[in-house]
Amino acid sequence: MSRLAPTRRRLITAGAAAVGGLFLPGCDRLSRAPSFRTFLDSAEGLSYRAQRLLQLGQPLAREFEPRFLSPTFRTNGTALPASPNYQVMADQDFRGWTLRVDGQVMRPLNLSLDQLKAIKARSQITRHDCVEGWSAIGKWTGTPLSAVLEAAGLKPDARYIVFHCADAMSDQPDGTDFYYESIDLIDAFHPQTMLAYALNDKPLEIGHGAPVRLRVERQLGYKHAKYVMRIEAVDSFAKIGMGKGGYWEDQGYEWYAGI
Ligand SMILES: Nc1nc2c(c(=O)[nH]1)N[C@H]1C(S)=C(S)[C@@H](COP(=O)(O)O)O[C@H]1N2
Ligand SMILES: [Mo]
Secondary structure, three states, X not given: OOOOOOOHHHHHHHHHHHHHOOOOOOOOOXXXXXXXXXXXXXXHHHHHHHHHHHHHOOXXXXXXXXXHOOOOOOOOOOOOOOOHHHHHHHHOOOOOOEEEEEEOEOOOEEEEHHHHHHHOOXXXXXXXXXXXXXXXXXXXXXXXXXXXXXXXXXXXXXXXXXXXEEEEOOOOOOOOOEEEEEEEHHHHOOOOOEEEEEEOOEEOOXXXXXXXXXXXXXXXXXXXXXXXXXXXXXXXXXXXOOOOOOHHHHOOOOXXXXX
């Protein structure tokens, strides 16, 4: 190895130190939270730290001008949740839908779509990358997740945010294996991370996750949970699903693969 090339170990240590000194608005206390430090220092945090190091140089996902919008934005995975509960809500234009925010929060919330929209809004034109080998550029409008989490107030033990979805992945539509995903607090408070309710200035279609889906722009497609019903702040996701942090993670995908 050349003398100039830092060793993997040194790079990773530098990454941990850099993440430790993080600067993100709304979560400057994050790096000092003891549980987060322990995770960063542990062996299981290794590829996670390496990915975070890479992202320090480019904190925002690229945003595009409208002329780059894809003429069509395909759907992938569930296109219509089979659950009768979901279909009743869809038939009523999601007037009966509420977003539950609970777990390690000071103030659990039940937000209607209108209440969610009233908190704050942001739009961004970004590129979605699916591991199956397709990409599409779309304009997303939604409520920054940070604003929702600030309204609920995270308790000191909160380490991850879990998104519980309306679509069951087995044949039983109201079974227990609903699609779910989880992200760390760096992504949760990232300025482009949002609960999106519109795509290309139109209310989100059912195929794209109506009424609300996650956009977590620096991550791969499967982390962008559609049909979000409940947001749970947790100190560990070991007991959720099969314990790997998401439906696809439980099938072997990386929790944080990066792009
Ligand atoms: N609830 C839920 N969310 C999901 C999925 C799913 O099947 N169910 N598929 C994921 C995958 S693999 C991708 S690429 C995107 C696709 O989003 P789109 O259908 O809006 O293109 O949603 C992600 N979120
Ligand atoms: Mo995907």
